[in-house]
Amino acid sequence: MTGQSFAMPLWLMRCFRMRLCKTVWLTPVVNSIRLKKTERITRDISNWKQMKSVKSFFDHTPSEGVRLLIQILFMFSKLYEIEKVSRENEDSVQERLERRQRDSLPVFEALKLKVLQAKNGFLPKSPAGMAAQYFLKHETGLRVFLTDRSIPIDNNxxxxxxxxxxxxxxxxxxxxxxxxxxxxxxxxxxxxxxxxxxxxxxxxxxxxxxxxxxxxxxxxxxxxxxxxxxxxxxxxxxxxxxxxxxxx
Structure with missing residues (x-):
């Protein structure tokens, strides 16, 4: 598969998640994350004993790095949620493309900025650092699904x-x-x-x-x-x- 037709591999998201799991007290939140279920993420984090809401979760996070990785995972989740809505609505291929341009493109651009921060903030050989480098190296291919209605968001x-x-x-x-x-x-x-x-x-x-x-x-x-x-x-x-x- 060429760089122009790359699909988003799940191991990329797992690498960001792996780095989070090294923070032991955060493991309950990390384990609650399911990339295709934004509502469940929000519900689980909101109900977590130490946190009253997503806002308070971010306010009390001691590490800027951990906070950044959580934001990256939320953005991945949002991209999948948009694809889920498209499937449930049985969008035509043209409607799917329009939805991706309207809803997914802004999320992807914001995600790119966060990944760039992760690249600059984590060691190059760390799981998060390697995932960030992979994302940026293959960005052109990873964003093809935004302009080609026939390309799925990942290679599942x-x-x-x-x-x-x-x-x-x-x-x-x-x-x-x-x-x-x-x-x-x-x-x-x-x-x-x-x-x-x-x-x-x-x-x-x-x-x-x-x-x-x-x-x-x-x-x-x-x-x-x-x-x-x-x-x-x-x-x-x-x-x-x-x-x-x-x-x-």
Whole structure:
């Protein structure tokens, strides 16, 4: 993946969080942070015994560095909250882009300034220092989602897609030949693409092989059998329901 199409990796946010965990008394607050749940963060911090509100939390924080890292995590959380609202509203790709330009861009610019402060304030080899350097080094790629409506905010979908392969390799260990490795990769790609399109992989593959047996392997047949084809029968989908087509 090139620098121009970087997606925001979760380890970047975890590095900032890791530095916070070194402050033992702050651990309850750090552990309450869930990057996609701004409301829960606010509720948990507000209810924390030592703090009556988020404002009093910041007023009583003894370390400027810790305060800065908490602010950075809140901004990350806000970016994810905006994406969540977009999904819940079933925004079209154009509406998603407009929402990102209107709501996410100002947050990202503020986040960049805070990360720059972290870079200048923490040791270069510390988790927070390295995370800040990574963010600034790849800033151009990390902000692509703000101008390209087809780019997700992070690489979670890709990581979830390759996870079954990583887990399964413990069973088959190695491929004896390059052709075998390629065939394995193709099989996993088809299966995971089926999952992403709401299909039951076993039922889908059974149906595809049966169709090849009946009508042969031709280009027009293959097109109609692709996991994202709208000509597949409903019974192949989870709960027998074909997902709605996203608005363009």
């Amino acid at each position: 979908p890709a990581e979830r897609t390759v996870k079954p392969f990583v887990m399964a390799r413990k069973n088959f260990l190695f491929s004896n030949t390059s052709r075998g490795a390629r065939a394995t990769a193709i099989c996993f790609t088809i299966a995971q693409t089926a999952v992403l399109n709401g299909l039951r992989p076993e039922a889908y593959l059974t149906y595809v092989l049966d169709q090849f047996r009946k009508v042969g392997l031709r280009d027009e047949v293959v097109r109609d059998l692709l996991p994202y084809s709208d000509k597949l029968p409903d019974e192949l989908y989870v709960n027998g329901i074909k997902p709605k087509q996203k608005k363009s």
